[in-house]
């Protein structure tokens with residue numbers, strides 16, 4: 001939600017800021033802006049619409065000069081997308097500019113406080129309050145003024161701040177919203193994520209909550225909220241710039257779907273040695289594992305869907321009760337948590353606000369937190385008792401794909417690891433799952449070869465108004481993800497149902513030509529799946545079935561279209577089955593002319609409630 005970038009160096013800032021914003025645009029894309037200091041004055045340019053509109057307006061940055069600046073790409077929260085509500089927001093003297101990701105919860109009171117002192121506001125944003133408040137406290141020292149403001153604002157925020165009277169520096173602030181600092185030779189950066197700066201530097205500092213950083217050409221000094229200097233370590237980002245580029249694909253989403261075999265290799269192979277799961281630097285002792293009485297899996301969106309699959313698999317492997325709860329619900333529940341409760345938090349970004357809040361609530365109740373996270377150094381990773389990274393590399397498309405499959409693989413590895421400690425899975429089954437996990441990347445490659453078939457099927461169904469996904473058990477969990485993928489990028493109404501629920505109401509929606517995607521990979525329940533297919537067919541539905549190769553012949557008798565996946569352990573079928581559903585959503589959205597990587601109203605990394 002919103003991307004921010006800041007640069008201080010010896011080169012022209014505006015083109016560098018625009019390039020950084022282009023890489024952050026997936027975080028929000030309803031307006032964009034930059035503010036650059038030219039040594040004396042603050043030059044601000046902002047525009048409603050995609051970044052392209054701003055870039056054209058300032059001739060790709062050539063029209064604005066100066067070597068210090070901040071930029072923003074917005075996902076509107078306070079105030080509709082418009083030129084005036086776009087960031088940077090500027091104080092009334094025009095000297096202080098602020099870019100912000102997050103929400104200032106007490107902005108209305110602060111606005112009243114300032115208006116009572118004669119301050120006029122131009123925008124409807126909460127961010128303008130920050131700019132005006134800094135100016136209110138400013139007495140020739142920006143750092144002091146910012147520190148005073150931080151003690152008055154509430155909410156979640158990462159901020160980039162410049163002041164025309166102190167033209168050689170940028171200030172960065174972070175609380176509950178992602179922000180990293182880039183350390184260079186003769187330049188410094190702030191950014192919402194690494195993709196914006198990786199082209200310039202791999203050396204980064206992760207800011208902690210409440211910290212303030214002063215960035216100049218000569219380096220970065222970080223302070224705590226009482227302005228005491230803080231020593232930070234520099235971490236090195238180990239992925240290549242091409243990981244964050246399209247590399248010849250039309251969309252990031254397709255590229256990321258195709259990257260799944262490699263992402264799975266990276267997530268699985270280093271963690272299996274001599275037929276056994278090895279989790280290095282794992283923070284849970286064998287003694288703790290033996291005392292786990294209850295597991296919660298907490299996450300949002302697709303990560304929650306991974307948790308749904310995880311529930312079935314962990315319960316099967318461990319015989320410990322597992323509840324999967326949406327993070328946005330968990331934080332307001334009264335969950336029964338003891339010191340023997342393990343909370344598994346799943347998040348690609350590691351910054352989702354609801355997930356973060358749920359993590360803190362669970363920690364406060366005494367639970368142990370294990371997170372499965374993609375973004376290294378993210379807030380969720382840092383606040384957990386132990387982390388398992390998915391190592392999927394940067395995921396840029398708003399709709400997640402490779403993060404889903406790697407989260408699932410890591411959760412299965414975790415299940416095996418625990419099962420070995422607890423002795424709950426017979427050795428033969430343990431080895432079958434291990435061998436199946438090792439085969440998963442190459443089988444995923446095989447599945448992705450079905451692209452042309454899926455493209456054809458998409459051409460048959462792309463103009464449907466409503467598409468249902470049905471399945472039981474693991475297939476239901478997979479159907480939820482297939483349905484989410486489809487609706488978020490194609491805008492087709494879609495719902496996923498546990499097949500057994502059809503007769504309890506939903507079947508009344510089936511009419512001639514309704515498309516039902518029947519997920520039927522869980523062979524133990526194949527006959528039941530077939531009965532449901534027959535039921536919806538007899539009410540006029542078209543059925544597209546996803547099943548395993550050995551069941552294809554049976555399914556073909558009834559389904560209008562069929563997609564198959566190769567044989568694997570039953571627990572791992574969602575890992576293979578998800579790929580065709582991702583491709584189906586992708587091609588349907590493509591045929592409908594949708595903006596696949598940046599679907600309407602959405603943004604990656606939901607850092608507001």
Ligand code: F6R
Nearest residue numbers: 301302303347348349352399400
């Ligand atoms: C859907 C999607 C979202 C995320 C959700 C959680 O394609 O990407 O549903 O899964 O916003 O995000 P993370 O995993 O970053 O916490």
